Amino acid sequence: MxxxxxxxxxxxxxxxxxxxxxxxxxxxxxxxxxxxxxxxxxxxxxGDSRLIRLGYFEDPSYVPLLQRAYENWRMLEARLRTDVLTTTGVLQIGAPDSKIVAGTRASCALHSLAYEELDRQAMAARFPAFSLDEGEIALLDPQGGYIRxxxxxxxxxxxxxxxxxxxxxxxxxxxxxxxxxxxxxxxxxxxxxxxxxxxxxxxxxxxxxxxxxxHAVPIRQVVAWYQPRNGFATQPQRMPVFLRDEGAEGSYFGFPAIGADGVKVGRHAHFREPIDPNQPNPPVNETDTALLDGFVAKRLPAVSGLRVNATTCRYTMLPxxxxxxxxxxxxxxxxxxxxxxxxxxxxxxxxxxxxxxxxxxxxxxxxxxxxxxxxxxxxxxxxxx
Ligand SMILES: Cc1cc2nc3c(=O)[nH]c(=O)nc-3n(C[C@H](O)[C@H](O)[C@H](O)COP(=O)(O)OP(=O)(O)OC[C@H]3O[C@@H](n4cnc5c(N)ncnc54)[C@H](O)[C@@H]3O)c2cc1C
Incomplete structure (x- = not known):
């Protein structure tokens, strides 16, 4: 029937x-x-966490949709009587003219969104989990955070x-x-x-x-979790969610220690390897972990090299x-x-x-x-x- x-x-x-x-x-x-x-x-x-931010570097035209998304997330929370979206701020780190930093600034300017600019010294004093190169800056989007x-x-x-x-x-x-x-x-x-x-x-x-x-291409994405070296510096109050522009190497994202596994890190789109959606996700291999371990060692001094978990997930990309x-x-x-x-x-x-x-x-x-x-x-x- x-x-x-x-x-x-x-x-x-x-x-x-x-x-x-x-x-x-x-x-x-x-x-x-x-x-x-x-x-x-x-x-x-x-996978525990997803990043949310308002000053969208990808294109300012996403901002009105994001404003509505925030309202709707709060409506869901009211209905469920539980937290879904936690605000920690999001740091967007890189050279001032990098895609992420310049794009975030442009998006905030166009939509009159508040943000804070921090140089290397200000970052070291306020957010010691991160290491910046000379000349790099961070833009703090105060509305940013993570969703469960x-x-x-x-x-x-x-x-x-x-x-x-x-x-x-x-x-x-x-x-x-x-x-x-x-x-x-x-x-x-x-x-x-x-x-x-x-x-x-x-x-x-x-x-x-x-x-x-x-046109719709599923690709492999890998994320890993690390125990903190400095538990104080990796708490959400001291370590906002972040995006980091590494120029030709692409961008990385990460979350503070919000669960037992510690700090979560990934590279956006990883190695862009297409996968068959009907097969199990290919397992995490040594090339994957070497990439993420290397990023943590270079950029996150408050995070130890003790990787306690790593997993594969999938993005599906359009052109x-x-x-x-x-x-x-x-x-x-x-x-x-x-x-x-x-x-x-x-x-x-x-x-x-x-x-x-x-x-x-x-x-x-x-x-x-x-x-x-x-x-x-x-x-x-x-x-x-
Ligand atoms: C590791 C990772 C990190 C990410 N980080 C972020 C982030 O920080 N911020 C952000 O905004 N986004 C992030 N994303 C992207 C975001 O998570 C995805 O855009 C989103 O989850 C896609 O959801 P979906 O409902 O389209 O697909 P899915 O969650 O894959 O759901 C599709 C569902 O369809 C079902 N299905 C498939 N075929 C059939 C069928 N024929 N009949 C019935 N059911 C079917 C499947 O079983 C599945 O449950 C991330 C993604 C990944 C993988």
Whole structure:
């Protein structure tokens, strides 16, 4: 028998869980389906912490979305009566003309956002966990901090279920067939009819959205945790979350000691190695740990070389490293949510609202024009042209 829903959300990681919660809160009859148990180890939405910041160096046009995301994170916290987002400030460290430092400054200037500038001496006095080269600076975004991904995903699913959503876990959707009256989605366990479908399947997105086969590339990401050498200097009050621009070597990110494993460190996009989403994440190897151990030894004097944990996770990159939030070309019944190129978690709370708007209303007032299939194709055409 086929069940009838207003909206079906396929994939309940960060983006899908939030979309399901926003839909259910609006009284939409919704079903959420995930192939596994949400925030599982093969998803992109696990691992203790995700960075959030407001002065977005990548592009100032993200700032209005971030402002809304902050409001929505606080709404989730109020509903759950627990902390999801902790403010520690975020330090963006590098040469004054580096992409991260210059981009953060430009974004703050355009949107009149507060930030503090610290030179090497000021950093040593105030935040002794870090070591800066002569001439490097740090911009402190006072609104920055970290989000707990597992609490956020499970929190959104809990509120969705409380508001009437149906949850099917351990069921993989294998086809989506839109027609004039609705969409049929099918798994080995059954088929369902819905008026609209949201596809938020992370690193598996191209399996259901063929237009993304060439464009959405899952890559391997590695993070490691280290015990502090100086426990005082690595507490969140003395060690804000950070991003560090290392020029041609890329950028690194890290978190203070917020759990038993200590300080967490990773390099954005790591070695950009493509992976098969249907295989287990390739294990951490000596090249991975040598890279991260080397960074810790050089840049974080308050952190010891005692690495107690390391794990692989996955980013899914689009060509421009932006987002994609749009209807599937040729169907106004299927909404596609890209996994956001390794920087999407902080936006989950606003992406959920946007996806719910698109599915329930056919459009949104939030600024997403840059995240269309057309923009992605224009970018690809410019890059190869
Ligand atoms: C190590 C790491 C660090 C990161 N750091 C940050 C950060 O500091 N700040 C930040 O903003 N972002 C960060 N990101 C990026 C952010 O976490 C991701 O953008 C986000 O988690 C992607 O969520 P998602 O819901 O799109 O995908 P996922 O979490 O992967 O969820 C997709 C879900 O879809 C399910 N699924 C797949 N196929 C099917 C199917 N056919 N049928 C049913 N279900 C299906 C899967 O089981 C999975 O649960 C980081 C990512 C990683 C990996």
């Amino acid at each position: 086929t069940a009838q829903f207003d909206v079906a959300v396929i994939g309940l990681g960060a983006m899908g869980s939030a979309a399901l919660a926003f839909l259910s809160a609006r009284g939409v009859r919704a079903i959420g389906i995930d192939a596994h148990f949400p925030a599982h180890a093969l998803s992109s939405s696990h 991904p597992e609490i956020a995903v499970m929190g959104y699913l809990t509120t969705a279920a409380a508001d009437g959503a149906v949850l099917h876990l351990g069921e993989k959707i294998t086809s989506i067939e839109p027609d004039d009256a609705g969409v049929t989605i099918t798994s080995p366990l059954g088929s369902y009819r819905a008026g609209k479908v949201i596809v938020s399947t992370g690193s598996w997105i191209a399996e259901l959205v063929p237009q993304l086969k060439q 421009s490293e932006d987002f994609l939030l749009d209807f599937m070309p040729g169907s106004s019944r299927v909404v596609v949510a890209s996994p956001c190129s390794g920087h999407g978690f902080k936006f989950t709370s606003v992406v959920g609202e946007i996806l719910a708007d698109l599915a329930a209303d056919g459009g949104t007032d939030l600024p997403i024009n840059a995240f269309s299939f057309e923009s992605m194709e224009r970018f690809v055409a410019r890059s190869v042209g």
